[in-house]
Amino acid sequence: MTAPIRELGFAEAIREALAIAMAEDERVFVMGEDVGVYGGAFQVTGDLVQRFGEDRVVDTPISELGGAGVAVGAALTGLKPVFELQFSDFSTLAMEQIVNQAAKLRYMLGGSVSVPLVVRMPTGSGLGGAAQHSQSLEAWFAHVPGLKVVEPTTPYDAKGLLLAAIDDPDPVIFFEHKLLYKTKGPVPEGRYVVPLDRAETRRAGRDLTIVAAGVMAQKALDAATILASEGIEAEVIDPRVLRPLDMATVARSVTRTSRLLIVYEGAKSFGIGAEIAAAIAEGEAFGHLDAPILRLGGAETPIPYSPALERAAVPQVEDIVAAARRLARGEA
Amino acid sequence: MTAARAEDAPPVAVANRPAIYDRVGAGGLREALRRMHLIRRFEETAEDFYVRGKSYGTMHLSIGQEATAVGVCAALGDSDYVTSTHRGHGHCIAKGAEVGRMFAEFLGRETGYCRGRGGSMHIADPAKGNLGANGIVGGGIPIAVGAALSAKRLRTGAVVASFFGDGANNEGAFHESLNIASLWKLPVLFVCENNQYGMSVAFARSTAVASVADRAAAYSMPGVTVDGNDFAAVAAAAFEAADRARRGGGPTLVECKTYRTRGHSRSDRNRYRTKDEIEAWKARDPIERFERELSALGVATAADAASLREAVEREIADGVAFAEASPAPSTAELMRDVHTPAAAAPR
Numbered sequence: 001m002t003a004p005i006r007e008l009g010f011a012e013a014i015r016e017a018l019a020i021a022m023a024e025d026e027r028v029f030v031m032g033e034d035v036g037v038y039g040g041a042f043q044v045t046g047d048l049v050q051r052f053g054e055d056r057v058v059d060t061p062i063s064e065l066g067g068a069g070v071a072v073g074a075a076l077t078g079l080k081p082v083f084e085l086q087f088s089d090f091s092t093l094a095m096e097q098i099v100n101q102a103a104k105l106r107y108m109l110g111g112s113v114s115v116p117l118v119v120r121m122p123t124g125s126g127l128g129g130a131a132q133h134s135q136s137l138e139a140w141f142a143h144v145p146g147l148k149v150v151e152p153t154t155p156y157d158a159k160g161l162l163l164a165a166i167d168d169p170d171p172v173i174f175f176e177h178k179l180l181y182k183t184k185g186p187v188p189e190g191r192y193v194v195p196l197d198r199a200e201t202r203r204a205g206r207d208l209t210i211v212a213a214g215v216m217a218q219k220a221l222d223a224a225t226i227l228a229s230e231g232i233e234a235e236v237i238d239p240r241v242l243r244p245l246d247m248a249t250v251a252r253s254v255t256r257t258s259r260l261l262i263v264y265e266g267a268k269s270f271g272i273g274a275e276i277a278a279a280i281a282e283g284e285a286f287g288h289l290d291a292p293i294l295r296l297g298g299a300e301t302p303i304p305y306s307p308a309l310e311r312a313a314v315p316q317v318e319d320i321v322a323a324a325r326r327l328a329r330g331e332a
Numbered sequence: 333m334t335a336a337r338a339e340d341a342p343p344v345a346v347a348n349r350p351a352i353y354d355r356v357g358a359g360g361l362r363e364a365l366r367r368m369h370l371i372r373r374f375e376e377t378a379e380d381f382y383v384r385g386k387s388y389g390t391m392h393l394s395i396g397q398e399a400t401a402v403g404v405c406a407a408l409g410d411s412d413y414v415t416s417t418h419r420g421h422g423h424c425i426a427k428g429a430e431v432g433r434m435f436a437e438f439l440g441r442e443t444g445y446c447r448g449r450g451g452s453m454h455i456a457d458p459a460k461g462n463l464g465a466n467g468i469v470g471g472g473i474p475i476a477v478g479a480a481l482s483a484k485r486l487r488t489g490a491v492v493a494s495f496f497g498d499g500a501n502n503e504g505a506f507h508e509s510l511n512i513a514s515l516w517k518l519p520v521l522f523v524c525e526n527n528q529y530g531m532s533v534a535f536a537r538s539t540a541v542a543s544v545a546d547r548a549a550a551y552s553m554p555g556v557t558v559d560g561n562d563f564a565a566v567a568a569a570a571f572e573a574a575d576r577a578r579r580g581g582g583p584t585l586v587e588c589k590t591y592r593t594r595g596h597s598r599s600d601r602n603r604y605r606t607k608d609e610i611e612a613w614k615a616r617d618p619i620e621r622f623e624r625e626l627s628a629l630g631v632a633t634a635a636d637a638a639s640l641r642e643a644v645e646r647e648i649a650d651g652v653a654f655a656e657a658s659p660a661p662s663t664a665e666l667m668r669d670v671h672t673p674a675a676a677a678p679r
Binding site for chain 2: 029061105
């Protein structure tokens with residue numbers, strides 16, 4: 001028997017995952033700035049406070065470090081907190097607890113504890129937030145052993161990945177691109193999980209492989225539609241989870257297509273694309289490449305405010321189309 | 333509770349039996365003395381390991397601060413939590429840890445509390461409620477508040493003592509944590525071991541208030557300063573704070589004025605303080621003082637104390653032997669415990 005499927009928004013799908021986890025398990029609770037009656041800065045927690053009460057949908061003071069530490073301590077001692085940071089940029093204030101404590105406690109203490117913590121944070125540009133409300137910091141967290149890093153693209157995955165993240169016994173950083181909150185897609189009712197170690201092939205194609213997560217996966221799919229009209233068939237792989245990265249799926253695709261383009265919003269250098277490119281260069285798939293690997297990343301600049309500048313600072317559909325054309329036609 | 337400045341208190345005060353001793357009980361007082369000796373001998377032995385080139389990495393000794401750790405933990409049970417600091421050996425022993433597994437951790441052995449992955453700065457004993465020493469100044473304070481949130485939500489009745497030094501009182505984590513704990517009326521004892529120096533910088537050169545306890549007013553919680561070298565004063569403050577926390581009255585900030593007679597860590601050349609100052613504090617040694625007091629009160633005679641010290645020496649010797657005979661971790665297990673194995677995960 002399969003669950004009925006509805007069209008649901010990305011934010012609603014996340015809220016549904018939170019509600020399911022909280023209804024199933026008393027230990028699960030949500031905390032963060034304005035997650036209560038306000039419903040969250042991006043209306044993700046919405047009406048959860050009415051449904052579960054203030055003890056389980058906890059408004060914190062504007063204390064990102066203190067809040068993160070409280071979440072770590074609660075996770076160590078029997079609760080399962082889902083901590084919302086209002087913008088991923090504010091993780092800079094909570095970094096000590098996430099990186100020095102949550103990520104390391106299990107290892108550092110010889111396996112005697114676990115930290116079942118989820119930190120949710122809206123990421124990315126596109127809403128005029130300027131330099132301190134628009135960053136894409138996924139690579140920072142993906143660099144830290146002990147963390148898992150998730151970035152969903154569809155409402156279906158947002159719900160299933162978040163339920164998997166809450167089930168996970170270790171800290172999971174959950175990035176939600178702001179431009180995706182209002183997107184819609186089919187989402188089954190009830191509980192299901194999307195495993196935290198598997199990429200998804202969003203579109204099959206023979207001519208090149210495009211790897212992109214979150215809103216960049218959507219842009220890559222839009223680009224692939226345009227490319228198809230020109231006779232270029234792009235395969236689009238959505239990693240969904242950036243750490244641990246499912247490189248086997250990427251390598252299999254590259255082995256067939258012989259061309260690889262990686263698209264991501266964070267600054268191009270030292271980013272997610274470098275890791276994926278290097279992993280391919282180190283492996284067997286390298287021998288199948290017919291062209292150099294291409295990366296399309298964010299500009300080496302803080303995210304600017306003015307709309308045309310903001311747009312120019314991160315990869316857009318037309319940039320992906322142009323890069324894919326060059327790659328597919330051997331002009332790279 | 334009396335607010336006493338360490339420098340004002342007489343070095344020996346045995347005129348009256350402190351009221352808190354009735355609550356701790358004669359057995360509890362002898363056990364407290366034993367644990368203070370055990371902490372001292374553990375650290376002296378650890379220091380000796382270093383001098384003889386047997387240990388690796390750094391360590392931070394709390395010699396001179398034993399009454400604070402043991403006095404606070406006297407008010408706690410096994411189901412209560414502590415969070416500790418880089419100078420955490422005392423808290424660990426005071427909360428009931430075995431010195432053998434501590435020595436093993438110190439020597440980086442597989443039988444250590446952290447299986448050799450943490451070392452001196454990260455010893456933890458979750459089974460006894462010790463959530464761990466911490467290498468980040470102030471790192472344990474918000475974690476303690478989280479543990480207190482669990483205790484309140486899960487109605488375990490547990491309280492949490494968060495140890496930190498005077499250096500941590502200028503970290504944002506300290507201020508955010510006190511505010512949250514007071515706001516949510518959480519059962520936390522914020523225990524500042526004011527040992528006068530944040531590494532080399534004297535308290536008065538780092539902190540804009542005269543006493544850390546003065547900070548409590550900003551967060552609407554009681555703040556008390558006690559002589560941290562006086563077991564009775566520390567225990568009285570800890571019991572009162574723990575009682576208040578267990579009643580649902582929220583957190584208390586307890587400042588224990590004390591002194592570390594050793595340097596900050598192995599690199600310390602003591603350029604920032606005088607020999608006279610160190611000697612003056614050594615004359616106020618918390619263990620000698622407590623031992624004399626218990627003898628004067630007839631709780632532990634000189635002979636009792638001597639046999640207790642002998643037992644501590646045997647425990648230390650056995651602990652060292654256990655640690656030295658223990659294997660180093662296998663490099664094949666380098667990757668173990670980065671994540672929780674699916675089979676071991678609580679669901």
